[in-house]
Amino acid sequence: ILHPDVSGGDHTGLLAVYSLSKQSNLAGYRAAFVAGDPAIIGTILEARKHAGMIMPTPVQHAMAVALRDDAHVETQRTAYARRREHLLAAVTRAGFRVDHSEAGLYLWATREEDCWTTVSDFAERGILVAPGAFYGAAGARHVRIALTATDERIAAACERL
Numbered sequence: 001i002l003h004p005d006v007s008g009g010d011h012t013g014l015l016a017v018y019s020l021s022k023q024s025n026l027a028g029y030r031a032a033f034v035a036g037d038p039a040i041i042g043t044i045l046e047a048r049k050h051a052g053m054i055m056p057t058p059v060q061h062a063m064a065v066a067l068r069d070d071a072h073v074e075t076q077r078t079a080y081a082r083r084r085e086h087l088l089a090a091v092t093r094a095g096f097r098v099d100h101s102e103a104g105l106y107l108w109a110t111r112e113e114d115c116w117t118t119v120s121d122f123a124e125r126g127i128l129v130a131p132g133a134f135y136g137a138a139g140a141r142h143v144r145i146a147l148t149a150t151d152e153r154i155a156a157a158c159e160r161l
Contacts, residue, residue, distance in 0.1 A: 001014055001016050001036075002014060002035055002036055011036045011037045013037055013040070014036040014037055014040075015034055015035075015036040015040050015041070016034065016035045016036050017032060017033075018033055018034070018035070019031070019032040020032065020063055020067070022105055022148065023066075023073050023076055023077075024063075024066040024072060024073070024076070025076070026059075026063070026066065030059075031059055031062065031063045031066075033063070080105065080147050082151070083149075083151065084101075086154060086155065086158050087107060087145065087154055087157070087158060088101075090157070090158035090161040091109050091161060093161065094161040095111055096109040097109070097112075099142065105147050105148055106144045106145060106146055107144070107145040107147070108139070108142045108143075109143055110132075110142045110143075112141055114140065114141065115131040115132045115140055115141060115142055115143055116131055116133070118131075118142075119143055122143065125157075125161065127145075127160060127161070129143040129144060129145050129146075130143060130144040130145075130146075131144075132144060
């Protein structure tokens, strides 16, 4: 959004929020940053310091290292693509339709039944999924299946499906 081809070089009113949670496996660190309109960022910084949301120095250093290393990002991207491929095939074989899940870290699966019925079915197989209803009325007939588990756990879930 901040690239000149998108913004025309003017960041007025623009704010980009960037997290390293998934791309760099830093979810527990809450490692993220904002960039964009200096006026908006100034307001955020003013509020943040009074709320006690100051990122520890070691986490800032870890972020700097991660942002300089594109190789680990490609490794993560490849891992998520592999997990998506395996899980998508297994879920489809199990009779589910997967909607709007071409990218991201989740598959949205449905059998056109109430999401709670599907959650129970997955739970009986030892697989934890999130009910789509947690994300709004449009998800009432879907479950969200995360691709963030280890390769071994994804493989085990695929076998149980």
